[in-house]
Amino acid sequence: MKECDTIKNKSYIPPAYIQIRDILVEKINTGELKSDNQLPSERELSETYKISRMTARNALTQLVDSGYAYRLKGKGTFVRFPKIERDFVRLSGFSQMLKSKGIKPSNKIVKSGIVVADKKIASLLETTMGTKVYEIVRIRYGNDIALALEYSYLPVNLFDNLLQYDFENDSLYKVIEENYNYKLKYSKQWIKIITLNKEESKLLNVKENTPAFLLESISYDMDEKVVESTLSLNIGDKTAFYTELWPSNI
Amino acid sequence: MKECDTIKNKSYIPPAYIQIRDILVEKINTGELKSDNQLPSERELSETYKISRMTARNALTQLVDSGYAYRLKGKGTFVRFPKIERDFVRLSGFSQMLKSKGIKPSNKIVKSGIVVADKKIASLLETTMGTKVYEIVRIRYGNDIALALEYSYLPVNLFDNLLQYDFENDSLYKVIEENYNYKLKYSKQWIKIITLNKEESKLLNVKENTPAFLLESISYDMDEKVVESTLSLNIGDKTAFYTELWPSNI
DNA sequence: TTTACCGCGTGGTATATACCAGCATACCAA
DNA sequence: TTGGTATGCTGGTATATACCACGCGGTAAA
Numbered sequence: 062m063k064e065c066d067t068i069k070n071k072s073y074i075p076p077a078y079i080q081i082r083d084i085l086v087e088k089i090n091t092g093e094l095k096s097d098n099q100l101p102s103e104r105e106l107s108e109t110y111k112i113s114r115m116t117a118r119n120a121l122t123q124l125v126d127s128g129y130a131y132r133l134k135g136k137g138t139f140v141r142f143p144k145i146e147r148d149f150v151r152l153s154g155f156s157q158m159l160k161s162k163g164i165k166p167s168n169k170i171v172k173s174g175i176v177v178a179d180k181k182i183a184s185l186l187e188t189t190m191g192t193k194v195y196e197i198v199r200i201r202y203g204n205d206i207a208l209a210l211e212y213s214y215l216p217v218n219l220f221d222n223l224l225q226y227d228f229e230n231d232s233l234y235k236v237i238e239e240n241y242n243y244k245l246k247y248s249k250q251w252i253k254i255i256t257l258n259k260e261e262s263k264l265l266n267v268k269e270n271t272p273a274f275l276l277e278s279i280s281y282d283m284d285e286k287v288v289e290s291t292l293s294l295n296i297g298d299k300t301a302f303y304t305e306l307w308p309s310n311i
Numbered sequence: 312m313k314e315c316d317t318i319k320n321k322s323y324i325p326p327a328y329i330q331i332r333d334i335l336v337e338k339i340n341t342g343e344l345k346s347d348n349q350l351p352s353e354r355e356l357s358e359t360y361k362i363s364r365m366t367a368r369n370a371l372t373q374l375v376d377s378g379y380a381y382r383l384k385g386k387g388t389f390v391r392f393p394k395i396e397r398d399f400v401r402l403s404g405f406s407q408m409l410k411s412k413g414i415k416p417s418n419k420i421v422k423s424g425i426v427v428a429d430k431k432i433a434s435l436l437e438t439t440m441g442t443k444v445y446e447i448v449r450i451r452y453g454n455d456i457a458l459a460l461e462y463s464y465l466p467v468n469l470f471d472n473l474l475q476y477d478f479e480n481d482s483l484y485k486v487i488e489e490n491y492n493y494k495l496k497y498s499k500q501w502i503k504i505i506t507l508n509k510e511e512s513k514l515l516n517v518k519e520n521t522p523a524f525l526l527e528s529i530s531y532d533m534d535e536k537v538v539e540s541t542l543s544l545n546i547g548d549k550t551a552f553y554t555e556l557w558p559s560n561i
Numbered sequence: 562t563t564t565a566c567c568g569c570g571t572g573g574t575a576t577a578t579a580c581c582a583g584c585a586t587a588c589c590a591a
Numbered sequence: 592t593t594g595g596t597a598t599g600c601t602g603g604t605a606t607a608t609a610c611c612a613c614g615c616g617g618t619a620a621a
Binding site: 076077078112113114115116119133134135136 | 603604605608612613614615
């Protein structure tokens with residue numbers, strides 16, 4: 062069998078267009094290339110790095126697709142920074158989102174344990190009522206101010222001895238990916254409005270009936286299995302979502 | 312000057328990869344190709360339509376990028392239907408969104424006229440306080456139930472005699488694109504929570520202090536000019552947003 | 562002075578070709 | 592039966608080349 066490089070062995074060499082892409086991303090992140098600066102043209106890149114124009118174009122396409130750049134026909138390709146956020150809550154999770162805004166995230170566990178799924182939880186985890194699931198209830202803080210109350214549910218059969226981990230300091234996603242080796246592929250999410258009940262408002266230290274966002278999310282791994290589902294109650298006047306909408310071209 | 316085909320004259324012929332893409336989209340929409348069916352391979356497409364493999368690949372890439380298909384290395388390209396919705400409110404506007412769900416949209420104009428921009432409106436339209444702007448206030452109905460109260464603002468200097476048009480029946484976007492020839496490029500959007508005041512709740516026929524989504528949006532045309540800004544109050548228990556989040560690859 | 566055109570650089574589309582890498586199947590040998 | 596291998600499909604990466612459409616600035620003509 063032929064030798065085949067993978068991510069796991071150190072000899073992995075990314076494709077040329079990925080390498081060029083990363084060189085350009087680096088220049089954007091370090092500030093060498095600023096917003097609306099012109100990136101090297103496709104022909105220029107191909108000469109500089111001794112690659113074909115198509116490969117250079119692929120590298121630039123990667124930047125455009127991920128929001129780092131925009132193209133103007135007849136003029137050039139230009140930096141867009143800060144890059145647009147199409148996903149208003151990233152798959153990377155709550156902590157990372159706050160960190161990227163310079164806000165100090167912290168958690169407090171309200172309770173954690175194993176419960177049997179009721180109808181609502183069963184439908185979120187795409188399983189049947191009565192299935193055993195982990196329930197982790199946390200309060201999320203930003204700069205020590207309570208922002209959200211989060212209920213996370215995970216199927217017991219996928220996670221052996223999950224509760225041994227410290228979810229006040231370790232991110233749930235990190236534990237799932239590193240300790241159980243589930244690679245998350247995507248998540249579905251719904252945003253609704255509710256008013257906080259007595260218990261919830263007390264935990265979040267706000268008045269009863271305060272309006273809040275209810276975020277329901279379901280996360281899928283590479284095999285399209287549901288690995289986790291979260292209900293997040295975000296205090297209305299401390300939360301806003303931002304997105305940019307681009308017309309579909311089909 | 313050389314003759315140059317544009318969308319406007321009828322002789323416009325789309326690029327080959329767009330034509331192939333549209334042929335495939337058509338087959339998906341008519342049901343000839345169903346969810347998880349395999350699409351023709353790149354090599355097969357290139358033989359069938361006498362195009363190069365790269366052009367065929369471009370066509371398939373269009374489908375993948377817009378959520379109509381997914382690729383599996385070594386296996387093929389497959390239909391994803393219903394296509395994923397990354398944008399939870401499309402740039403196409405409110406009416407079209409409801410239509411796509413089989414809900415009958417309708418509007419009622421509350422008022423329309425020219426006002427001078429206060430601080431809030433000026434910042435939304437990226438102009439200065441005191442600038443003259445059109446204000447159009449509408450109630451949005453779905454199946455004759457009031458869903459939202461919408462305040463739209465447009466700079467007077469970009470739209471000559473805008474109020475001649477009938478916004479109870481024509482979409483605002485349609486008028487902008489067809490009568491004034493502004494092609495919308497993208498829009499920014501914020502989602503917040505508010506509670507409806509006396510006047511708003513009366514217009515929407517709900518109790519005072521009902522929680523509602525406040526959608527603030529700014530639309531930009533191809534020259535990155537602000538052409539329109541909208542504040543939309545959507546009744547909380549009649550509205551939800553859905554999105555799928557995919558991790559960024561950079 | 563104003564207008565029209567040309568040249569040049571840019572991204573956009575398209576061709577033809579080549580080899581690599583992942584998956585499935587059939588087949589053959591231990 | 593089991594396990595390797597050969598083959599043939601798939602998408603992924605990469606090269607080289609060509610021409611088109613657009614934006615802009617310089618220049619020559621009106």
